[in-house]
Amino acid sequence: MAMASVPALERHRGIRVGASRAGGALRRVGTFVAVLAALCGLWEGYKWLWEWAGWTWPFTVDDVTMPHLHDILAAFAEPTTTGGPVLIDSLLHAAWFTAKEALAGFVLGALIGFGLAVVLAHSRLLERGLLPYIVASQTVPILAIAPMVVVGLGSKGLEGWKAVAILAAYLTFFPVAINALRGLHSVDARALELMNSYAASRWKVLWRLRVPASLPFIFTALKISATASVIGAIIGETPASIQDGLGGAIVNFNQYYSLQPTFLWATNIVAAGLGISIFALVALTERVVLRRAPENVA
Amino acid sequence: MSAPGRVVSISGLTKSFKTGVTALQEIDLDIRPGEFVSLIGPSGCGKSTLLRIVGDLVQPTSGTVLVNGKTAHRARLDHDYGIVFQDSVLYDWRTVSRNVSLPLEMLGWSRARRKERVREMLELVELTGFESNRPWQLSGGMQQRVSIARALSFDPALLLMDEPFGALDEMTRERLNMELLRIWEKAASTIVFVTHSIPEAVFLSTRVVVMSARPGRIADVVDVDLPQPRGAETREQPRFFELVTAVREALAAGGRGQPAPTLPAGTEERY
Numbered sequence: 162m163a164m165a166s167v168p169a170l171e172r173h174r175g176i177r178v179g180a181s182r183a184g185g186a187l188r189r190v191g192t193f194v195a196v197l198a199a200l201c202g203l204w205e206g207y208k209w210l211w212e213w214a215g216w217t218w219p220f221t222v223d224d225v226t227m228p229h230l231h232d233i234l235a236a237f238a239e240p241t242t243t244g245g246p247v248l249i250d251s252l253l254h255a256a257w258f259t260a261k262e263a264l265a266g267f268v269l270g271a272l273i274g275f276g277l278a279v280v281l282a283h284s285r286l287l288e289r290g291l292l293p294y295i296v297a298s299q300t301v302p303i304l305a306i307a308p309m310v311v312v313g314l315g316s317k318g319l320e321g322w323k324a325v326a327i328l329a330a331y332l333t334f335f336p337v338a339i340n341a342l343r344g345l346h347s348v349d350a351r352a353l354e355l356m357n358s359y360a361a362s363r364w365k366v367l368w369r370l371r372v373p374a375s376l377p378f379i380f381t382a383l384k385i386s387a388t389a390s391v392i393g394a395i396i397g398e399t400p401a402s403i404q405d406g407l408g409g410a411i412v413n414f415n416q417y418y419s420l421q422p423t424f425l426w427a428t429n430i431v432a433a434g435l436g437i438s439i440f441a442l443v444a445l446t447e448r449v450v451l452r453r454a455p456e457n458v459a
Numbered sequence: 460m461s462a463p464g465r466v467v468s469i470s471g472l473t474k475s476f477k478t479g480v481t482a483l484q485e486i487d488l489d490i491r492p493g494e495f496v497s498l499i500g501p502s503g504c505g506k507s508t509l510l511r512i513v514g515d516l517v518q519p520t521s522g523t524v525l526v527n528g529k530t531a532h533r534a535r536l537d538h539d540y541g542i543v544f545q546d547s548v549l550y551d552w553r554t555v556s557r558n559v560s561l562p563l564e565m566l567g568w569s570r571a572r573r574k575e576r577v578r579e580m581l582e583l584v585e586l587t588g589f590e591s592n593r594p595w596q597l598s599g600g601m602q603q604r605v606s607i608a609r610a611l612s613f614d615p616a617l618l619l620m621d622e623p624f625g626a627l628d629e630m631t632r633e634r635l636n637m638e639l640l641r642i643w644e645k646a647a648s649t650i651v652f653v654t655h656s657i658p659e660a661v662f663l664s665t666r667v668v669v670m671s672a673r674p675g676r677i678a679d680v681v682d683v684d685l686p687q688p689r690g691a692e693t694r695e696q697p698r699f700f701e702l703v704t705a706v707r708e709a710l711a712a713g714g715r716g717q718p719a720p721t722l723p724a725g726t727e728e729r730y
Contacts, residue, residue, distance in 0.1 A: 349548065351544050354516050354542070354544070355544070355548050357535070358514055358540065358541070359562050360535050369564070369565075370550070373552045374550075451552070452552070
């Protein structure tokens with residue numbers, strides 16, 4: 162029978178997919194290493210060419226403006242103060258402190274964003290009335306409100322890192338709210354009719370249909386928010402003079418830049434690494450949670 | 460009141476859209492238990508709208524619709540009908556078996572009962588072995604069979620089908636026609652079936668309701684007296700061709716002498 166051959170076909174395809182998946186992973190690692198090497202080459206090549214030719218546009222290139230990559234890497238092993246811990250130690254501590262702020266802000270912001278989207282998706286009136294203000298909230302420079310939030314909440318007895326987490330949430334909630342709202346609205350008219358035919362309550366339509374349908378949108382937003390939360394945390398630390406995190410380290414090493422430029426660059430690498438880690442965490446979760454048609458995976 | 464022994468009882472039904480277009484005018488139709496009734500007609504004759512009114516997904520402008528002697532609204536709340544659309548409308552985040560069990564979850568069935576019923580339904584539509592597949596891994600015809608299994612899973616008295624095979628190729632369509640007849644016999648349900656295809660309507664139905672457009676009304680009702688059970692040879696019987704011709708002539712007569720203003724695009728879809 163024609164149908165009997167179908168499972169066999171599926172199995173055959175399964176084997177090929179499995180084989181190509183291993184090959185694909187290898188290829189992706191290869192591509193990653195190649196791109197990384199190319200970027201390093203670009204940095205060093207640019208530095209060498211500008212120094213050799215003596216060009217001063219757009220800026221003078223020397224060991225202060227563009228330290229050698231190997232010098233930056235070597236800086237990780239240097240003590241920050243005489244007899245103090247090596248740089249990598251203090252940076253990892255700072256990164257852990259900032260990660261705490263960023264993750265707390267990320268989770269808080271994602272929950273607020275999702276909650277807002279659910280409320281707005283169920284009321285045209287609220288959507289029209291509130292959406293402009295939600296958009297406006299993101300046009301306020303975070304640098305302007307950071308001291309207000311941290312100092313204001315600090316005077317009410319809130320720990321500094323928690324206040325910074327709220328700032329991170331401020332940056333995080335927006336992409337989640339906008340994308341989740343779009344996702345909740347993206348449901349196919351027929352799928353809604355189907356739920357109606359079961360006389361499904363709004364609550365059931367939300368959890369059985371709207372939320373699952375919006376997950377690809379939400380994960381796209383979470384990826385944006387993952388990196389935004391780290392930036393929010395770092396920016397939140399600086400005006401509030403919180404010394405324990407990466408923001409504090411950046412302010413500190415910025416002051417000594419002309420003496421120790423490699424320290425600031427090393428801090429940047431760690432900060433980027435933190436953002437990438439949270440992003441990767443979201444991407445991994447997406448892989449586990451979303452098993453959709455290939456064309457529906459954002 | 461509806462006469463006893465009617466699954467669907469429609470009288471004086473009219474549906475106008477806000478655009479001023481009258482989609483359905485003065486529709487009267489009774490459907491008895493176990494009947495297989497096809498609605499056929501040109502685009503814009505309101506056959507899909509009529510189906511949706513029976514399912515209480517669209518509200519009529521005037522007239523009454525009774526399903527099992529109850530209002531269409533009450534019938535929907537009581538889960539009296541299952542529906543199958545032209546697209547299978549499967550949730551791609553659910554496996555095949557969890558798609559079939561969706562209405563059972565809505566009805567609050569226990570896990571064990573759901574599992575057993577899903578097994579039965581997949582057996583009925585011959586998809587045993589595909590339980591954990593995702594919808595997008597199946598062919599269009601298989602997806603539509605999952606959709607039929609889902610619609611029948613909770614034993615509704617009435618099955619509403621809106622051009623369920625319209626998007627499939629001719630060979631798959633004919634095979635699914637045969638399967639649908641087998642399922643109809645086994646499940647002993649009543650089916651209202653919207654189609655564009657005359658041979659499909661004649662092959663499947665006990666009655667074909669021929670509709671005309673602008674405004675949509677019932678032009679003729681053709682009783683299909685082909686013997687049951689039907690099979691591949693049914694399509695070769697002289698009686699089959701006579702009936703196909705009868706439906707075709709009814710369709711042509713329904714369209715004759717009517718002005719045919721062009722509808723705004725998508726009017727039928729928007730209701």
